[in-house]
Amino acid sequence: MSSSQALIRLESLTKRFPGQRENAVDNLTLEIPAGEIVILVGPSGSGKTTTLRMINRLIEPTSGRIFLEGEDVTAVNADRLRRRMGYVIQQIGLFPHVTIGDNIATVPKMLGWEKKRIRERVAELLELIGMDPEAYSGRYPKELSGGQRQRVGVARALAADPPVLLMDEPFSAIDPITRARLQNEFLQLQTKIRKTIVFVTHDIDEAIKMGDRIAILDDRSHIAQFDTPATILAAPASAFVEDFIGAGASLKRLNLARIADVELVPWPTEHVSADRDTVRAALLASDKGSVLLLDEKRRPQRWVNMLDLEHEHDQLSELGLSAQVMQRQATLYDALNEMLNSLQGASAVVDEDGAYCGVIDIDAVAVAIRAMRQEARRTFRGEDPVTAVGEPTREESLS
Amino acid sequence: MGDFLHYLNFRKGHIFDLSVDHAQIVLYAIAIATVIALTTAVLVYRRERLSAIVVAIAGTFLTIPSLALFGLMIPIVGLGTKPALVALVMYALLPILRNAVVGLRGVDPAVIESAQGMGMNRVRRLVRIELPLAWPVILTGIRVSTVLIVGVAAIGAYVNGPGLGEDIFAGLARIGTPTALHLTLSAILAVVALALLFDAFYAALGRLTTSRGIR
Numbered sequence: 001m002s003s004s005q006a007l008i009r010l011e012s013l014t015k016r017f018p019g020q021r022e023n024a025v026d027n028l029t030l031e032i033p034a035g036e037i038v039i040l041v042g043p044s045g046s047g048k049t050t051t052l053r054m055i056n057r058l059i060e061p062t063s064g065r066i067f068l069e070g071e072d073v074t075a076v077n078a079d080r081l082r083r084r085m086g087y088v089i090q091q092i093g094l095f096p097h098v099t100i101g102d103n104i105a106t107v108p109k110m111l112g113w114e115k116k117r118i119r120e121r122v123a124e125l126l127e128l129i130g131m132d133p134e135a136y137s138g139r140y141p142k143e144l145s146g147g148q149r150q151r152v153g154v155a156r157a158l159a160a161d162p163p164v165l166l167m168d169e170p171f172s173a174i175d176p177i178t179r180a181r182l183q184n185e186f187l188q189l190q191t192k193i194r195k196t197i198v199f200v201t202h203d204i205d206e207a208i209k210m211g212d213r214i215a216i217l218d219d220r221s222h223i224a225q226f227d228t229p230a231t232i233l234a235a236p237a238s239a240f241v242e243d244f245i246g247a248g249a250s251l252k253r254l255n256l257a258r259i260a261d262v263e264l265v266p267w268p269t270e271h272v273s274a275d276r277d278t279v280r281a282a283l284l285a286s287d288k289g290s291v292l293l294l295d296e297k298r299r300p301q302r303w304v305n306m307l308d309l310e311h312e313h314d315q316l317s318e319l320g321l322s323a324q325v326m327q328r329q330a331t332l333y334d335a336l337n338e339m340l341n342s343l344q345g346a347s348a349v350v351d352e353d354g355a356y357c358g359v360i361d362i363d364a365v366a367v368a369i370r371a372m373r374q375e376a377r378r379t380f381r382g383e384d385p386v387t388a389v390g391e392p393t394r395e396e397s398l399s
Numbered sequence: 400m401g402d403f404l405h406y407l408n409f410r411k412g413h414i415f416d417l418s419v420d421h422a423q424i425v426l427y428a429i430a431i432a433t434v435i436a437l438t439t440a441v442l443v444y445r446r447e448r449l450s451a452i453v454v455a456i457a458g459t460f461l462t463i464p465s466l467a468l469f470g471l472m473i474p475i476v477g478l479g480t481k482p483a484l485v486a487l488v489m490y491a492l493l494p495i496l497r498n499a500v501v502g503l504r505g506v507d508p509a510v511i512e513s514a515q516g517m518g519m520n521r522v523r524r525l526v527r528i529e530l531p532l533a534w535p536v537i538l539t540g541i542r543v544s545t546v547l548i549v550g551v552a553a554i555g556a557y558v559n560g561p562g563l564g565e566d567i568f569a570g571l572a573r574i575g576t577p578t579a580l581h582l583t584l585s586a587i588l589a590v591v592a593l594a595l596l597f598d599a600f601y602a603a604l605g606r607l608t609t610s611r612g613i614r
Contacts, residue, residue: 056516078518079518079520081518082517083518087513087516087517089513091509093509093510093512094510095510095513095528096507096613097532097610097613098610099612106517110519110523140610140612141612142612153513
């Protein structure tokens with residue numbers, strides 16, 4: 001990557017805290033390309049948060065330089081610099097005494113935008129994060145769930161449309177289920193907003209899932225490896241990196257492919273209100289062994305098999321197993337996990353509105369794994385990679 | 400009892416006037432104390448040791464027996480409203496100061512960090528974020544101070560200060576006469592009523608001035 005593409009450039013960045021004998025961050029040089037999510041990941045104490053906070057100068061570097069869009073910002077007014085960078089922290093830090101709308105409007109107000117423009121921007125952002133402006137802009141943070149607060153935190157950071165977003169463990173304080181959903185939503189959002197994002201986490205799985213590039217940091221922010229997730233998983237640069245990735249690198253690679261990239265299996269479906277004979281006929285006509293029942297909005301409801309249909313006195317909508325669904329943006333890792341947890345061994349896939357798209361089963365995941373393995377092998381034998389499963393953007397960077 | 404009611408009815412204009420004077424000096428004292436305490440709190444709250452020292456100093460004012468404090472004022476500022484006001488301000492400082500320091504220090508660090516990360520400077524952070532968030536605690540301090548001062552202000556009459564203390568001292572000086580009890584009791588009742596009124600006022604003020612988001 002050439003330096004002209006880099007939106008943020010850190011040059012020999014060093015931080016020593018007063019009274020400490022060692023540098024907390026030691027001579028870090030790093031280029032963050034425009035429009036990418038770069039993850040800083042490392043064990044605790046590796047200086048990743050200190051590094052992040054030096055980018056918006058919440059911590060002033062002891063030496064070294066910071067460039068933003070080619071401009072040396074090491075010594076410019078820090079408050080003005082920060083208004084050009086969205087900042088999202090783990091605890092989110094919404095202002096509890098002002099409304100959601102006013103929270104989001106914080107930076108635009110400081111920049112002196114007109115009232116009307118601010119109002120429109122707030123509504124636009126709330127729409128973007130899937131919250132109804134009418135209903136939410138007048139509410140207070142305490143009236144929201146953890147997940148909603150997190151979304152508002154992101155919207156607030158995006159308010160003045162800064163080119164850069166700095167995120168410090170933004171999803172760490174959220175329960176695992178909500179976290180996976182927020183991660184997927186955020187990736188979806190990023191395809192629209194194309195911000196340059198620096199993202200700190202201690203969780204390698206999150207790094208693999210979220211990152212276009214990952215910087216694995218050793219002690220004092222020394223870069224152990226800086227590369228795409230696929231390359232890091234396939235060819236860890238050192239024993240430290242290998243250790244940090246931990247066991248199951250090939251399993252983790254499942255985080256790199258999304259359900260949307262895999263061919264879904266067509267499954268027999270029927271409406272929940274269909275009569276038993278129709279369902280039975282559908283079952284007999286297919287080799288799948290079960291039928292997926294959908295509601296009026298084509299949202300998956302139940303898996304029903306032949307045996308379930310024997311229960312004459314129950315409603316069709318109460319038969320069989322309740323259908324768990326996966327979003328199309330979810331990773332194969334999520335999908336496999338879901339399948340192993342459910343009795344069905346397959347998972348219904350839905351689009352953004354929750355409507356049925358198809359089914360992903362173990363076989364589909366196995367095919368994807370095989371393709372990825374071949375892909376990795378080919379790459380490291382120096383052959384041209386073919387576009388297989390996995391995201392095309394990542395394939396490019398492999399070559 | 401009938402006697403006392405008769406007395407109250409006869410003297411109601413006088414008691415009302417004294418109560419107004421009383422309320423006035425309390426309000427002045429609280430206003431001055433609030434300005435001093437808030438300014439001091441804003442200057443020191445970010446430094447833990449300094450905060451502790453300042454709060455301790457304000458605490459010592461409160462330990463001086465009130466009669467002695469009023470008396471000490473005479474050689475410095477003479478007799479009348481002035482010494483009463485100075486002494487009341489000194490008493491009112493501690494609750495306001497301590498609550499302001501506690502309130503400002505108690506603001507969630509994540510909120511401050513996110514404010515700073517969005518490019519809010521010190522002053523804007525203080526005015527827009529920290530003071531509004533600390534406000535309920537500060538207001539509670541002002542409320543406690545006020546109720547405290549309403550009682551202490553009665554002793555201001557010892558230095559010829561204004562207020563209901565006048566009747567209390569007059570009554571006490573006439574112990575044994577029939578009007579002594581009436582004088583003292585009516586003034587005490589007025590003091591209690593004033594304290595309750597102030598308390599109700601602050602409760603209403605608190606509801607009006609505290610954001611719905613932190614109530």
